[in-house]
Amino acid sequence: xxxxxxxxxxxxxxxxxxxxxxxxxxxxxxxxxxxxxxxxxxxxxxxxxxxxxxxxxxxxxxxxxxxxxxxxxxxxxxxxxxxxxxxxxxxxxxxxxxxxxxxxxxxxxxxxxxxxxxxxxxxxxxxxxxxxxxxxxxxxxxxxxxxxxxxxxxxxxxxxxxxxxxxxxxxxxxxxxxxxxxxxxxxxxxxxxxxxxxxxxxxxxxxxxxxxxxxxxxxxxxxxxxxxxxxxxxxxxxxxxxxxxxxxxxxxxxxxxxxxxxxxxxxxxxxxxxxxxxxxxxxxxxxxxxxxxxxxxxxxxxxxxxxxxxxxxxxxxxxxxxxxxxxxxxxxxxxxxxxxxxxxxxxxxxxxxxxxxxxxxxxxxxxxxxxxxxxxxxxxxxxxxxxxxxxxxxxxxxxxxxxxxxxxxxxxxxxxxxxxxxxxxxxxxxxxxxxxxxxxxxxxxxxxxxxxxxxxxxxxxxxxxxxxxxxxxxxxxxxxxxxxxxxxxxxxxxxxxxxxxxxxxxxx
Numbered sequence: 001x002x003x004x005x006x007x008x009x010x011x012x013x014x015x016x017x018x019x020x021x022x023x024x025x026x027x028x029x030x031x032x033x034x035x036x037x038x039x040x041x042x043x044x045x046x047x048x049x050x051x052x053x054x055x056x057x058x059x060x061x062x063x064x065x066x067x068x069x070x071x072x073x074x075x076x077x078x079x080x081x082x083x084x085x086x087x088x089x090x091x092x093x094x095x096x097x098x099x100x101x102x103x104x105x106x107x108x109x110x111x112x113x114x115x116x117x118x119x120x121x122x123x124x125x126x127x128x129x130x131x132x133x134x135x136x137x138x139x140x141x142x143x144x145x146x147x148x149x150x151x152x153x154x155x156x157x158x159x160x161x162x163x164x165x166x167x168x169x170x171x172x173x174x175x176x177x178x179x180x181x182x183x184x185x186x187x188x189x190x191x192x193x194x195x196x197x198x199x200x201x202x203x204x205x206x207x208x209x210x211x212x213x214x215x216x217x218x219x220x221x222x223x224x225x226x227x228x229x230x231x232x233x234x235x236x237x238x239x240x241x242x243x244x245x246x247x248x249x250x251x252x253x254x255x256x257x258x259x260x261x262x263x264x265x266x267x268x269x270x271x272x273x274x275x276x277x278x279x280x281x282x283x284x285x286x287x288x289x290x291x292x293x294x295x296x297x298x299x300x301x302x303x304x305x306x307x308x309x310x311x312x313x314x315x316x317x318x319x320x321x322x323x324x325x326x327x328x329x330x331x332x333x334x335x336x337x338x339x340x341x342x343x344x345x346x347x348x349x350x351x352x353x354x355x356x357x358x359x360x361x362x363x364x365x366x367x368x369x370x371x372x373x374x375x376x377x378x379x380x381x382x383x384x385x386x387x388x389x390x391x392x393x394x395x396x397x398x399x400x401x402x403x404x405x406x407x408x409x410x411x412x413x414x415x416x417x418x419x420x421x422x423x424x425x426x427x428x429x430x431x432x433x434x435x436x437x438x439x440x441x442x443x444x445x446x447x448x449x450x451x452x453x454x455x456x457x458x459x460x461x462x463x464x465x466x467x468x469x470x471x472x473x474x475x476x477x478x479x480x481x482x483x484x485x486x487x488x489x490x491x492x493x494x495x496x497x498x499x500x501x502x503x504x505x506x507x508x
Contacts, residue, residue, distance in 0.1 A: 004040045004189050006093045007196070011043035011188070013212055014195040016056035017205030022046060028185050028212055033099030033333035034322035034368040040097045041189035045213035047220055050180075053209040054226040057151040057178040060206030065148050065176035072174060073120055075203055079170075080116045082200045083109070090162060090193055095323040097187045098161055099333040099369070102323050104286060111163045111456070118456050118474060119170045125474040129175060129481045139491035146481040148176035149253050150228035153221050155242075157233045158335055159289045159395075161187035162194055164257075167456075167472050168231040168480075169208070175480040177229070178207050182221050184234075185214040186335055219245065229253035229479070235393070236419075236465040243468075255470035255479040257461055259393035260421030261295050262451040263414035265436065266307055267407065268300040270426035274448060276307060279399075280314045282424070282450025284373050287331045288343075288397035291466075292422040292444065292452045295393070298380060298410045301403045308377070308401065312358050315373045315399075320364060333369040334396050340371045343396035350376045350390075350400065361398055374398040380409075383416035391417050407432050411439045420463030422451035443471060 012019040025044030032038040064072070083090065087109050094105035119125045129146040136142045152172045156165035161184060169179060183191025195210040211217060218238075222230050223245045229252060232242055239256040246252055264282065266275045282294040299307045321329035334340055340363060347361050361374030380402030383390055390400065404410040414423055424446040425436040433447045443462040444454060454460050454473065461471030470479045496502045 004093060004096065006089050006096070007041075007189060007192055009196070011041055011192065011212070013046065013049045013053070014192075014199060014208070014210040015049060015053045016059075016209070017199075017203075019199075020049065022212065028188055028214060030097050030186055030188055032096050032368075033335055034324075034370075036337075036368060038096075040093075041192070043212070045217055047213065047217055049211050050213075050217060050220045050224060051226075053180045053211050054151060054221070054224050056206035057180050057209055058226050060204055061148075061150050061178045064178055064204060064207050065150075067176070069174075072176065075201055076116050076120065076170060076174060079197065079201045080113050082197050083112045086193070086197060090190070090197075093190050093193050094162060097189050098158055099335060100286060100323050101328050101330070101332050103328050105323065108160060108163045112166045115163075115166055115170045115456060119174055119477065124457060125171065125477050126174065128475070129477050136487065139493075140487060140489045143486040143488060145484050145486060146175070147484050148172075148481055150177060151226060152177045152179055152229040152231055152480070153224070153227045154179055154181045155218055155222065155230065155232045155234065156181065156183045156187075156191065158184040158186035159286060159291075160233075161190035164233045165191075165194070167476055168255075171477040172231065172480045173207070175477060177480055178209075180209045180211060180221060180227065182211050182213060182218050185212070188212045222246070227252070229255070231255045231479070233257045235259055253470075253479050253482075254468065255472070256468045257470075257472055258291070258421075258466050259395075259419060260291050260293075260451075260462060260466050261391055261393055261417040261419040262292060262422040262424075262442070263296040263298055263417075264294045264424040264451055265404070265407075265410040265414060265426065266297065266299045266303070267410070267425070267427040267429070267432060268302040269428045270303070271428070271448070272303065272307060272310065275426035276310045276314055278424075278426070278448075278450035279311060280318070282452035283399040284315065284318055284331060284397045285452045287334050287371075288373075289334060289395050290452050291393075292454065294399060294424070294451045296383075296400045296402065296413070298402050298404050298413050300410070301405060304403045308358065311401070312375055315359055315375055318373055320366070320370055320372060322368065331373070331397065334371055335369065337369050339396050340369050342394055343371050343374065343398050346392075346394045346398060347374050347376060350378060353382065354379060355400075358401065361396075371396060375401055377401050380404065380413040383413050391419070393419065407435060411436060414440050418465045421466035422446070422462070424449065424451045443467060
């Protein structure tokens with residue numbers, strides 16, 4: 001077994017409050033994308049552990065659900081303190097295993113702490129699942145209460161290996177659910193570090209469980225009869241398979257946060273400096289490995305030349321280097337060599353369809369999975385939903401640039417996708433921005449700021465191939481509990497309905 005010195009123990013699964021060390025082997029191997037010869041975590045997975053973890057979570061579920069809300073919140077506040085104590089270690093693992101810059105890694109680690117405050121705010125997120133009463137009659141009251149679903153399977157991604165699963169953990173635990181967590185097989189060390197934090201918190205055994213593995217472990221978990229919900233972040237293809245596996249389980253909660261083919265529109269009255277900076281930032285943040293990254297920029301033809309010139313120059317200025325480099329780079333490596341090839345191959349396909357390379361994706365002279373930013377001028381008329389040559393999410397630093405005649409033409413291009421996660425418009429015209437808001441199909445719609453970046457105090461999710469109307473962010477509590485209606489009668493004078501006879505003597 002191999003593991004980073006930033007972990008407290010050898011590779012293991014965490015089940016029922018106990019660590020179960022995994023056998024040596026190369027079944028799951030993560031490496032540093034900036035130095036692929038550096039193994040971060042390596043061990044063989046154990047598919048039998050899925051059933052053990054689900055059983056442990058199911059045993060723990062009744063007690064955790066019936067624990068007072070105040071007591072559950074104490075555990076979550078304790079989690080905040082333990083994360084603070086391990087902040088540098090968690091950030092270091094994120095940087096080393098995902099390839100993110102250290103600045104982004106620290107930002108992600110700090111987000112774990114902030115999620116607790118946002119969730120437990122009774123005037124915010126938690127207020128969405130607060131019990132309430134209504135009068136029904138002079139003697140009867142109606143009560144709406146919320147119950148947890150039970151055992152929640154959380155399947156995490158590699159691009160935000162701590163923050164995005166944490167966005168499920170906190171509301172799910174606060175609402176009274178128990179957890180079985182399967183991290184991405186590309187970032188198992190970060191997943192184990194999060195489990196080590198929960199172990200230190202001292203949750204009751206079985207409330208939080210960790211199982212490492214690849215697709216076989218994930219498919220076993222999401223198809224297991226013992227779970228009550230699936231909280232997933234990842235690609236459309238995997239999300240589709242999860243839906244297929246659960247067609248006969250309509251009562252199981254399935255919350256899918258998937259990818260995007262996000263468009264940013266720049267109208268001719270836009271502040272060009274603002275638009276260029278934000279489109280470059282949103283297009284190439286996290287080396288293009290955010291689901292909200294701008295994949296398409298649609299610019300009004302009257303300002304296209306000025307925008308294009310500045311956009312290319314700004315993108316060319318981006319610094320590239322390892323996450324721990326000093327001074328910090330803007331872009332680190334992508335997660336794998338396969339991703340490097342995918343970006344360059346997509347660039348070639350766009351050129352074959354008439355695209356013009358304005359800034360070419362190249363593999364720089366650096367060890368590791370690095371690729372430079374790319375911008376390809378394309379004909380927006382070719383945009384069609386489901387077109388595999390453009391309506392796909394290539395998870396890397398490539399942006400397509402097209403032009404539009406007017407707002408309607410821009411909206412038509414923006415909507416030419418089966419995805420619907422994020423969109424942005426740059427304009428000084430409030431009416432244009434409002435029209436864009438109502439006509440563009442996306443779950444996150446920004447004005448004068450880029451598509452990438454979201455507030456955890458708001459909802460976060462998409463439509464179509466981007467999500468199934470189960471938004472996360474502050475709304476994540478919605479899929480962690482379900483409402484139960486109760487009618488409570490205070491009188492014993494039940495009226496005899498018409499058509500029924502009743503004699504009190506019958507009770508003697």
